Amino acid sequence: MIVRTQPAFWVVIPAAGVGSRMRADRPKQYLQLGGRSIIEHTLDCFLDHPALAGVAVCIASDDPYWPNLRYANDGRIQRAPGGRERCDSVLNGLRQLGELGANEHDWVLVHDAARPNLARADLDKLLTELADDPVGGLLAVPARDTLKRVGPDGRVIETVDRSVIWQAFTPQMFRLGMLRSALEAALEAGVLVTDEASALEWAGHLPKVIEGRADNLKVTRPEDLEWLAQRWSAGRSH
Ligand SMILES: Nc1ccn([C@@H]2O[C@H](COP(=O)(O)OP(=O)(O)OP(=O)(O)O)[C@@H](O)[C@H]2O)c(=O)n1
Numbered sequence: 001m002i003v004r005t006q007p008a009f010w011v012v013i014p015a016a017g018v019g020s021r022m023r024a025d026r027p028k029q030y031l032q033l034g035g036r037s038i039i040e041h042t043l044d045c046f047l048d049h050p051a052l053a054g055v056a057v058c059i060a061s062d063d064p065y066w067p068n069l070r071y072a073n074d075g076r077i078q079r080a081p082g083g084r085e086r087c088d089s090v091l092n093g094l095r096q097l098g099e100l101g102a103n104e105h106d107w108v109l110v111h112d113a114a115r116p117n118l119a120r121a122d123l124d125k126l127l128t129e130l131a132d133d134p135v136g137g138l139l140a141v142p143a144r145d146t147l148k149r150v151g152p153d154g155r156v157i158e159t160v161d162r163s164v165i166w167q168a169f170t171p172q173m174f175r176l177g178m179l180r181s182a183l184e185a186a187l188e189a190g191v192l193v194t195d196e197a198s199a200l201e202w203a204g205h206l207p208k209v210i211e212g213r214a215d216n217l218k219v220t221r222p223e224d225l226e227w228l229a230q231r232w233s234a235g236r237s238h
Protein backbone atom coordinates (compact mmCIF):
# COMPACT_ATOMS: atom_id res chain seq x y z
CA MET A 1 0.00 0.00 0.00
CA ILE A 2 1.41 3.43 -0.88
CA VAL A 3 1.41 5.62 2.22
CA ARG A 4 1.39 9.24 1.06
CA THR A 5 3.09 11.57 3.51
CA GLN A 6 1.41 14.77 4.60
CA PRO A 7 3.29 18.00 4.01
CA ALA A 8 4.12 20.41 6.83
CA PHE A 9 1.58 23.21 6.75
CA TRP A 10 0.76 26.60 8.20
CA VAL A 11 -2.73 27.80 9.07
CA VAL A 12 -4.40 31.21 8.78
CA ILE A 13 -7.63 31.62 10.75
CA PRO A 14 -9.61 34.72 9.70
CA ALA A 15 -11.39 35.72 12.94
CA ALA A 16 -11.90 39.47 12.61
CA GLY A 17 -15.53 39.51 11.50
CA VAL A 18 -18.41 41.06 13.48
CA GLY A 19 -20.92 38.30 12.74
CA SER A 20 -23.73 40.67 11.75
CA ARG A 21 -25.95 37.89 10.35
CA MET A 22 -25.78 36.17 13.75
CA ARG A 23 -27.35 39.12 15.53
CA ALA A 24 -25.61 38.15 18.80
CA ASP A 25 -24.14 40.23 21.61
CA ARG A 26 -20.58 39.51 20.41
CA PRO A 27 -18.82 38.34 17.25
CA LYS A 28 -19.97 34.77 16.56
CA GLN A 29 -16.47 33.26 16.86
CA TYR A 30 -16.71 34.03 20.60
CA LEU A 31 -20.13 32.48 21.17
CA GLN A 32 -20.15 29.41 23.38
CA LEU A 33 -20.48 25.86 22.06
CA GLY A 34 -20.21 22.98 24.53
CA GLY A 35 -18.71 25.22 27.20
CA ARG A 36 -15.97 26.81 25.04
CA SER A 37 -15.90 29.50 22.36
CA ILE A 38 -16.30 28.58 18.71
CA ILE A 39 -12.81 29.84 17.87
CA GLU A 40 -11.24 27.59 20.50
CA HIS A 41 -12.95 24.56 18.96
CA THR A 42 -11.76 25.67 15.53
CA LEU A 43 -8.15 26.03 16.71
CA ASP A 44 -8.38 22.58 18.31
CA CYS A 45 -8.97 21.15 14.83
CA PHE A 46 -5.33 21.95 13.99
CA LEU A 47 -3.21 22.37 17.12
CA ASP A 48 -2.59 18.67 17.77
CA HIS A 49 -1.79 17.83 14.13
CA PRO A 50 1.77 16.49 13.85
CA ALA A 51 2.43 18.34 10.56
CA LEU A 52 1.37 21.78 11.83
CA ALA A 53 4.11 24.40 11.60
CA GLY A 54 2.21 27.35 13.10
CA VAL A 55 -0.96 29.44 13.09
CA ALA A 56 -1.75 33.08 12.38
CA VAL A 57 -5.10 34.22 13.79
CA CYS A 58 -6.48 37.42 12.28
CA ILE A 59 -8.07 39.45 15.10
CA ALA A 60 -9.82 42.82 14.93
CA SER A 61 -7.85 45.64 16.57
CA ASP A 62 -10.74 46.40 18.96
CA ASP A 63 -11.41 42.76 19.85
CA PRO A 64 -11.69 42.54 23.67
CA TYR A 65 -12.24 38.76 23.74
CA TRP A 66 -9.10 37.23 22.20
CA PRO A 67 -6.66 38.35 24.96
CA ASN A 68 -8.76 36.49 27.56
CA LEU A 69 -8.48 33.14 25.80
CA ARG A 70 -5.71 30.77 26.87
CA TYR A 71 -4.71 30.44 23.21
CA ALA A 72 -3.69 34.11 23.19
CA ASN A 73 -0.51 32.97 24.98
CA ASP A 74 0.10 29.80 22.97
CA GLY A 75 3.54 29.91 21.34
CA ARG A 76 2.24 28.15 18.21
CA ILE A 77 -0.21 30.96 17.52
CA GLN A 78 0.63 34.46 16.29
CA ARG A 79 -1.92 37.26 16.22
CA ALA A 80 -2.28 39.11 12.92
CA PRO A 81 -4.35 42.25 12.34
CA GLY A 82 -7.87 41.86 10.97
CA GLY A 83 -8.77 43.76 7.83
CA ARG A 84 -11.82 45.50 6.40
CA GLU A 85 -12.89 42.40 4.47
CA ARG A 86 -12.12 38.73 5.02
CA CYS A 87 -9.61 38.76 2.17
CA ASP A 88 -7.76 41.67 3.79
CA SER A 89 -7.56 39.73 7.05
CA VAL A 90 -6.26 36.66 5.21
CA LEU A 91 -3.57 38.70 3.46
CA ASN A 92 -2.44 40.09 6.82
CA GLY A 93 -2.34 36.54 8.15
CA LEU A 94 -0.18 35.37 5.25
CA ARG A 95 2.25 38.22 5.87
CA GLN A 96 2.38 37.29 9.55
CA LEU A 97 3.37 33.73 8.65
CA GLY A 98 6.35 35.18 6.84
CA GLU A 99 7.39 36.68 10.22
CA LEU A 100 7.19 33.18 11.71
CA GLY A 101 9.61 31.76 9.16
CA ALA A 102 7.19 30.36 6.59
CA ASN A 103 8.60 30.43 3.07
CA GLU A 104 7.05 31.02 -0.34
CA HIS A 105 6.74 27.33 -1.18
CA ASP A 106 5.14 26.23 2.09
CA TRP A 107 1.54 25.04 2.15
CA VAL A 108 -0.94 27.31 3.91
CA LEU A 109 -4.46 26.29 4.93
CA VAL A 110 -6.95 29.13 5.38
CA HIS A 111 -9.88 28.15 7.58
CA ASP A 112 -12.76 30.26 8.87
CA ALA A 113 -12.84 30.72 12.64
CA ALA A 114 -16.60 30.18 12.28
CA ARG A 115 -16.17 26.56 11.13
CA PRO A 116 -15.59 24.59 14.38
CA ASN A 117 -16.83 21.24 13.06
CA LEU A 118 -13.97 20.36 10.69
CA ALA A 119 -13.37 16.59 10.80
CA ARG A 120 -9.77 15.40 11.19
CA ALA A 121 -10.41 12.90 8.39
CA ASP A 122 -11.31 15.79 6.06
CA LEU A 123 -8.22 17.76 7.07
CA ASP A 124 -6.01 14.74 6.42
CA LYS A 125 -7.79 14.03 3.11
CA LEU A 126 -7.10 17.60 1.95
CA LEU A 127 -3.43 17.43 2.97
CA THR A 128 -2.87 14.03 1.39
CA GLU A 129 -4.71 14.60 -1.88
CA LEU A 130 -3.19 18.03 -2.55
CA ALA A 131 0.33 17.33 -1.25
CA ASP A 132 1.76 17.14 -4.80
CA ASP A 133 -0.80 19.33 -6.55
CA PRO A 134 0.67 22.13 -8.69
CA VAL A 135 -2.06 24.61 -7.66
CA GLY A 136 -3.83 23.51 -4.43
CA GLY A 137 -7.52 23.45 -3.67
CA LEU A 138 -10.31 23.40 -1.15
CA LEU A 139 -12.77 21.29 0.74
CA ALA A 140 -16.14 21.46 -0.98
CA VAL A 141 -19.51 19.70 -1.07
CA PRO A 142 -21.52 18.94 -4.22
CA ALA A 143 -24.89 20.71 -4.33
CA ARG A 144 -27.57 18.39 -2.96
CA ASP A 145 -30.74 20.43 -3.51
CA THR A 146 -32.39 21.67 -6.62
CA LEU A 147 -30.97 25.15 -7.33
CA LYS A 148 -32.90 28.10 -8.70
CA ARG A 149 -31.69 31.36 -10.22
CA VAL A 150 -34.04 34.01 -8.84
CA GLY A 151 -34.75 37.51 -10.12
CA PRO A 152 -35.07 40.73 -8.08
CA ASP A 153 -38.84 40.19 -8.02
CA GLY A 154 -38.38 36.91 -6.11
CA ARG A 155 -39.54 34.89 -9.07
CA VAL A 156 -37.63 31.90 -10.42
CA ILE A 157 -35.71 32.65 -13.61
CA GLU A 158 -34.43 29.13 -14.17
CA THR A 159 -33.39 25.90 -12.49
CA VAL A 160 -29.61 25.60 -12.48
CA ASP A 161 -27.82 22.40 -13.52
CA ARG A 162 -26.61 21.31 -10.08
CA SER A 163 -24.41 18.49 -11.44
CA VAL A 164 -21.57 21.01 -11.83
CA ILE A 165 -22.23 23.10 -8.71
CA TRP A 166 -20.26 22.68 -5.48
CA GLN A 167 -20.35 24.64 -2.24
CA ALA A 168 -16.90 25.98 -1.34
CA PHE A 169 -15.89 25.34 2.28
CA THR A 170 -12.62 25.76 4.12
CA PRO A 171 -9.78 24.90 4.70
CA GLN A 172 -8.51 26.16 1.37
CA MET A 173 -4.94 25.01 0.72
CA PHE A 174 -2.39 26.87 -1.41
CA ARG A 175 1.33 27.64 -1.50
CA LEU A 176 2.07 30.76 0.55
CA GLY A 177 3.75 32.75 -2.24
CA MET A 178 1.18 31.83 -4.91
CA LEU A 179 -1.76 32.70 -2.65
CA ARG A 180 -0.29 35.95 -1.39
CA SER A 181 0.57 37.12 -4.93
CA ALA A 182 -2.89 36.17 -6.22
CA LEU A 183 -4.65 37.94 -3.33
CA GLU A 184 -2.50 41.07 -3.70
CA ALA A 185 -3.17 41.20 -7.46
CA ALA A 186 -6.92 40.67 -7.07
CA LEU A 187 -7.20 43.35 -4.37
CA GLU A 188 -5.02 45.70 -6.38
CA ALA A 189 -7.44 45.24 -9.29
CA GLY A 190 -10.40 45.94 -6.98
CA VAL A 191 -11.67 42.36 -7.18
CA LEU A 192 -13.27 41.60 -3.79
CA VAL A 193 -12.77 37.84 -3.50
CA THR A 194 -14.86 35.98 -0.91
CA ASP A 195 -12.55 32.97 -0.72
CA GLU A 196 -8.90 32.14 -1.49
CA ALA A 197 -9.70 29.94 -4.48
CA SER A 198 -11.38 32.92 -6.22
CA ALA A 199 -8.07 34.79 -6.13
CA LEU A 200 -6.22 31.84 -7.67
CA GLU A 201 -8.96 31.51 -10.31
CA TRP A 202 -8.65 35.23 -11.09
CA ALA A 203 -4.93 34.67 -11.55
CA GLY A 204 -5.73 31.95 -14.11
CA HIS A 205 -5.21 28.84 -11.96
CA LEU A 206 -7.62 25.93 -11.55
CA PRO A 207 -7.92 24.93 -7.87
CA LYS A 208 -9.02 21.36 -7.15
CA VAL A 209 -12.09 20.54 -5.07
CA ILE A 210 -11.76 17.81 -2.47
CA GLU A 211 -15.10 16.46 -1.32
CA GLY A 212 -15.63 16.81 2.41
CA ARG A 213 -18.36 16.46 4.99
CA ALA A 214 -21.40 18.70 4.63
CA ASP A 215 -21.46 19.28 8.41
CA ASN A 216 -18.26 21.35 8.22
CA LEU A 217 -20.65 24.25 8.33
CA LYS A 218 -19.86 27.91 8.80
CA VAL A 219 -21.77 29.29 11.76
CA THR A 220 -23.46 32.22 10.03
CA ARG A 221 -27.02 32.52 11.35
CA PRO A 222 -28.58 31.61 14.73
CA GLU A 223 -30.00 28.31 13.49
CA ASP A 224 -26.50 27.15 12.52
CA LEU A 225 -25.33 27.36 16.13
CA GLU A 226 -28.56 25.79 17.37
CA TRP A 227 -27.99 22.82 15.05
CA LEU A 228 -24.37 22.37 16.08
CA ALA A 229 -25.16 22.68 19.81
CA GLN A 230 -27.84 20.02 19.45
CA ARG A 231 -25.48 17.78 17.46
CA TRP A 232 -22.65 18.21 19.96
CA SER A 233 -24.87 17.73 23.01
CA ALA A 234 -24.84 14.03 22.15
CA GLY A 235 -21.04 14.13 21.93
CA ARG A 236 -19.00 15.33 18.96
CA SER A 237 -19.38 12.97 16.00
CA HIS A 238 -15.78 13.14 14.69
N1 LIG B 1 -13.15 41.50 7.80
C1 LIG B 1 -13.32 40.19 8.10
C2 LIG B 1 -14.56 39.52 7.87
C3 LIG B 1 -14.68 38.18 8.22
N2 LIG B 1 -13.61 37.55 8.76
C4 LIG B 1 -13.71 36.14 9.15
O1 LIG B 1 -14.00 35.35 8.01
C5 LIG B 1 -14.79 34.21 8.41
C6 LIG B 1 -15.98 34.00 7.47
O2 LIG B 1 -16.65 35.22 7.33
P1 LIG B 1 -18.21 35.43 7.72
O3 LIG B 1 -18.90 34.14 7.99
O4 LIG B 1 -18.81 36.35 6.72
O5 LIG B 1 -18.07 36.20 9.13
P2 LIG B 1 -18.57 37.67 9.46
O6 LIG B 1 -18.07 38.62 8.45
O7 LIG B 1 -18.22 37.88 10.90
O8 LIG B 1 -20.16 37.49 9.34
P3 LIG B 1 -21.22 38.55 8.75
O9 LIG B 1 -20.96 38.58 7.27
O10 LIG B 1 -22.53 37.93 9.12
O11 LIG B 1 -20.95 39.87 9.44
C7 LIG B 1 -15.22 34.44 9.85
O12 LIG B 1 -14.51 33.54 10.71
C8 LIG B 1 -14.85 35.89 10.12
O13 LIG B 1 -14.45 36.11 11.47
C9 LIG B 1 -12.38 38.20 8.96
O14 LIG B 1 -11.42 37.60 9.45
N3 LIG B 1 -12.26 39.51 8.62
Ligand SMILES: C[C@](O)(CO)[C@H](O)COP(=O)(O)O
Nearest residue numbers: 086112168169170194195218
Ligand atom coordinates in the same frame (compact mmCIF):
# COMPACT_ATOMS: atom_id res chain seq x y z
C1 LIG C 1 -14.60 31.33 2.59
C2 LIG C 1 -16.02 30.83 2.62
O1 LIG C 1 -16.32 30.29 3.90
C3 LIG C 1 -16.18 29.76 1.58
O2 LIG C 1 -17.55 29.40 1.50
C4 LIG C 1 -17.03 31.96 2.34
O3 LIG C 1 -16.76 32.50 1.07
C5 LIG C 1 -16.95 33.03 3.38
O4 LIG C 1 -17.88 34.02 2.95
P1 LIG C 1 -18.43 35.06 3.99
O5 LIG C 1 -19.38 35.93 3.26
O6 LIG C 1 -17.18 35.79 4.44
O7 LIG C 1 -19.08 34.27 5.07
